[in-house]
Amino acid sequence: MLELKAEPLTPEAFAPFGDVIDTRVSDSFAINAGRTRRYHDLARVETLGEGARTLVSIFVSQPVEVPLTIDFLERHPLGSQAFMPLHEERFLIVVAPPGETIDPGEVRAFVTDGRQGVNYRAGTWHAIQAVLDREGEFLVVDRGGQGHNCDEHPLAARIQLA
Numbered sequence: 001m002l003e004l005k006a007e008p009l010t011p012e013a014f015a016p017f018g019d020v021i022d023t024r025v026s027d028s029f030a031i032n033a034g035r036t037r038r039y040h041d042l043a044r045v046e047t048l049g050e051g052a053r054t055l056v057s058i059f060v061s062q063p064v065e066v067p068l069t070i071d072f073l074e075r076h077p078l079g080s081q082a083f084m085p086l087h088e089e090r091f092l093i094v095v096a097p098p099g100e101t102i103d104p105g106e107v108r109a110f111v112t113d114g115r116q117g118v119n120y121r122a123g124t125w126h127a128i129q130a131v132l133d134r135e136g137e138f139l140v141v142d143r144g145g146q147g148h149n150c151d152e153h154p155l156a157a158r159i160q161l162a
């Protein structure tokens with residue numbers, strides 16, 4: 001059983017896996033006669049393959065227990081997948097770099113601070129959504145269309161908070 005400690009999420013540490021979506025560390029510019037600030041292009045949405053299109057969904061998830069035990073990671077080879085909390089929900093992230101197999105030594109665990117969202121790059125191995133503390137509501141942007149877009153890979157791991 002792989003034992004992991006979830007480290008605080010940072011854009012730098014998450015860079016091999018995708019984007020962190022966070023207005024606090026992003027540039028913006030004024031629009032709408034100055035009434036609005038646009039935090040522009042914060043994540044790269046990828047939609048690959050036949051009939052690919054972008055889906056906008058809402059996930060309402062029940063909280064997980066910590067330590068979190070998982071037995072697989074999944075990946076979406078044909079598209080990215082972004083999760084943005086709508087009510088400052090914290091969540092656990094377990095990721096491994098894209099590839100046909102998972103090297104346990106390359107698996108990383110993170111915990112968000114409630115304000116952060118993430119966008120998993122196409123092919124990034126990740127645990128299914130794991131919200132902490134209470135029921136969570138997330139805006140999800142990912143890929144629809146033909147073809148198989150969800151592979152699972154066994155990985156037995158227990159994730160603790162630091």
Ligand SMILES: NC(=O)N[C@@H](O)C(=O)O
Pocket residue numbers: 074081126127128129
């Ligand atoms: N299945 C689904 O839409 N969600 C998962 O991909 C996930 O990462 O939570």
Ligand code: NI
Pocket residue numbers: 074076081126128
């Ligand atoms: Ni997923």
